[in-house]
Amino acid sequence: MSVLLVEDDASIAIVITAALEAEGFAVTRCDSVAERDRLLAAGRYDALVTDVMLTDGDGIETIDAVRRAAPDMPIIILSAQNTLDTAVRASDTGAFEYFPKPFDIDELARTVRQAVGSNSARSVPSEDAPVAGLPLVGRSAPMQAVYRMITRVLRNDLTVLVLGESGTGKELVAEAIHQLGQRKSGPFIAVNTAAIPGELIESELFGHEKGAFTGAVARHIGKFEQAQGGTLFLDEIGDMPMQAQTRLLRALQSGAIRRVGGRDEITVDVRIIAATNRNLEPMIAAGTFREDLYYRLNVVPITLPPLRERADDIAALARHFLALAAGEGLPRHSLSEDAAELIAQQAWRGNVRELRNFIYRLALLAREDTINAAAVQPLLAANARPDAGDGQVTLASVVQHWLDQNEPPSGLIYDAALAAFEKPLFTAVLRRTGGNQLRAAQVLGINRNTLRKRLHELSIDPLDVVRPG
Structure with missing residues (x-):
């Protein structure tokens, strides 16, 4: 040989x-x-x-x-x-x-x-060029394992289950599989099942006919039909109600759906990618997640590492987010080596999402073209203590930065102010309500589903808020 x-x-x-x-x-x-x-x-x-x-x-x-x-x-x-x-x-x-x-x-x-x-090479796929602007960044060994798993599912339609903590980039993995796979010409439809009320999730996924229930004044096309020929990404699958799990399992088994209130079965051709930050096996044992659905979804598992396990990627991610921020209208900056090293030393419990939000805030507030460690340190200090006092300090910095400008940067101040106080505000209210999201939403005067969506986006785990230590 x-x-x-x-x-x-x-x-x-x-x-x-x-x-x-x-x-x-x-x-x-x-x-x-x-x-x-x-x-x-x-x-x-x-x-x-x-x-x-x-x-x-x-x-x-x-x-x-x-x-x-x-x-x-x-x-x-x-x-x-x-x-x-x-x-x-x-x-x-x-x-x-x-x-x-x-x-x-x-x-x-x-x-x-x-x-x-x-004694045979893998079949050579079509000559279509890979999509530019791939969404994942990082060269660490844990990310190499992720990349290799992604390449294994590009030329087939196997169901993928993406696992990982909140904020690690599970939707980015789903987008990469879609963009680079054989269904890239079809739609990519993402559904956050945790953000949809339990009584509406079946309608959102499978659609409904006019008159199917009170308020159904017209036919609604669900996400399965919207994703026809493409990819349906089911995020936070562990939060799906049991009844919806049953209907989802039936759809995966048969390749067909029935709208709520409808009689006819509709054949659907979609690739399913699901994701969760929860450990589904204890949920199966507790009877809150269907074992047969788990095995239907867990054909190819891809586990995303938390940012603390890929610290070598943090500096590259920070510079990547600075470039993205500049492309979205924020001031353009570069990052000095000492600043990058300081950022890489942080825990980033909210993972990539938290790092991205921090870098965008840094891009807005930094006054020099090259951001050094001295400019990073005050924001890190505020970021490390998520309470109301820190929110006030950071918000004051945002306002001061606005006052220092000859003209306020259009469309940025409101978002920056929200980023400064929304996370410590939600954290403080959840701590006061013992992690009770319904009560917290009432105190804040917002819809519970809005609160759940924002907690997810801000990488706030209500259990962590009230957990001792």
Whole structure:
């Protein structure tokens, strides 16, 4: 059994060669696209292991030449460019596997043996280019595992269950699967099941006929029909009422729905991606979540790591959000190394969502083009103590910043002020009401569902608010 190894880092090439030879492979090494093509033209190999960035070209962009020379040879791609874009590009070539650097050398050797044993490469997908502007950011090892799982579900319609704490970016994963998958030309419909009253969720998902219930003055097309030919993302699936779970299970089993008050079954062609920040298995044991629905949804689980487990990504995320903020009309800034390091040291219990909100607030309030640690520290101090006093301090900073401008920045002050006091306000009221959301909504004078939606968006867990310590 022979392997062609294309790697321009001599030390890595030596280690890979030793591992493959220990598995019984004869390894031929080279370090360029030109030499690779010459060797493929001169002989036959059972597998190709190739880096992406080579001395004379891109190992992925030139895969077509490999396919012409050896159409059935499995390809394993290695890369230090550990982004979702690279993982998707590798998947688009029909590669047998993709390994971000650094990788487990034993796992690589086992994968090469498996690839040779299969004696066939994955089918090459269509030549459609990947969508630009991929929504996920990060090169840490935990995110590499996420990227690899995403690439495995792009060329099929398997149901995906995205797991992770609130604010980790579960909807972004769903969007990435849709944008990069075979249903990208269809609609992407997202439903936050936690934000819909229990008595209305079936109507929202499946639609209703005129006169189906009091207030149903016209036919309503539900989310399943709206997502026809595309993807339906069911967020916070763990909060779905039991009756709605039963109807959802029936729809997944049959591929058809019936509107509330309707008689006819309607065939639906949608991909389902569900997400939750809850542990569903204890809920199954408690009888609050259907076990059969769980197994229907949990075909391919993808677990998103909390931000504290991917601290290496925080600086990159902060700079990414600064750029997004500038694109949305906020002042343009750069982030100094000491500021990035200070931000990366924080806990960010609200995960990526909390970091994003913080960076947007920082972009509005910072006075210098380059934001340093001294500018970050006061906002971090306010962010770390979510009580009413801190809200007043931060709001005062917003007002002062507005007064310092010759002209107030149009459309920004209201949002910035809300961001400054809404989270500490909700936290203080929940603490006073012992975490009772219904009572808190009454005190605030807002709808309970509005409160639940904002708590979700602000990454506030009512249990954490009242939990001792």
